[in-house]
Amino acid sequence: MSTSHELSLAGRTALVVGGSTGIGRGIADAWAAAGADVTVLSRSTPAGPGHEALRWAPLDLSDTGAARTALADATTDALSLVxxxxxxYGDRRALFDEVTEPEWRRQLEVNLHGLWMTLHATLPVLRGGEEPGLFLGVSSEVVYNAGPGRSGYAATKAAGAALLDSVAQEEKGEKVRIVQVLPAGMVDTPGIRRRRPADFSYDSYMRPDHFGRVATELAATSGAGLHGDSLVVDEAGRWVSAHERTPVSQSRDVVA
Known part of the structure; x- marks a missing residue:
């Protein structure tokens, strides 16, 4: 297996939706470091080390009309990686009766409908290249492990995974390959930090850059041999198919 620094994505054009922080940022940084021309669409501007290597345009998935325009503007004929x-996630883990309708609708808009819009905008272009295009979805263990306090997150992420699985079966991997990745454990991200106490230790958490190796190899090979698969990525950057090993649940009891 090649290491990420041995792989070149020079000449490739990539789009990362939700790539200013978190796992998406780890993937965007890795693709850019390997030579790809990477555009990030997100609400916040990418910051910190490596941000200068990324193009950026604003995207608010709750504004459907503006989101469609942003996706169309970012979907160039050269695009081969998405x-x-x-x-x-929601403001916090909460029991079903505590979740408001606006919160539920926000999860639908971002976790599911945003994915649908991105597929709708980019699949025609990904099909048009000389080599198969790659659509990489970031999944979650909650797809396999529904749990208390995460009903909306679990439902929308499971629906998103099923959407990608279904489209993968339609595409058959001939012109587009669809692969999903998900963390083996909790990941230290700004979204998670907003939900943790100030003195919380993240020593046992994964980092977004742990996804750089798998993302770069998938991009370099256009997902060859992995179309339709979901890969569980660990803190060493290694991965295994979720069909071979069910991801460990991160659920815990939630007190009303």
């Missing part, structure tokens, strides 16, 4: 990593 990652969808936009996610709305």
């Amino acid at each position: 990652c969808y990593s936009a996610v709305h």
Whole structure:
């Protein structure tokens, strides 16, 4: 297996939806470091080390009309790599009766409808290249492990995974390959930090850059041999198919 620094994505054009922070940012940084021309669409501007290597345009998935325009503007004929990593977890884990309708609708808009819009905008272009295009979806263990306090997140992420699985069966991997990746454990991201106490230790958490190796190899090979698969990525950057090993649940009891 090649290491990510041995792989070149020079000449490739990539789009990462939800790539300013978190796993999406880890993937965007890795693709850019390997030579790809990477555009990030997100609500916030990418910051910190490596941001200068990324193009950026604003995207608010709750504004459907503006989101369609942003996606259309970012979908150039040269596009061959797309990652969808936009996610709305919710303000905190909460029992079903505590979740408001606006919160539920926000999860639908970002976790599911945004994915649908991105597929709709980019698949025609990904099909048009000399080599198969790659659509990389960022999934979650909650797809396999529904749990208390995460009903909306679990439902929308499971629906998103099923959407990608269904489209993968339609595409058959001939012109577009669809692969999903998900973390083996919790990941240290700004979204998670907003939900943790100030003195919380993240020593046992994964980092977004742990996804750089798998993302770069998938991009370099256009997902060859992995079309339709979901890969569980660990803290060493190694991966295994979720069909071979069910991801460990991150659920816990939630007190009303």
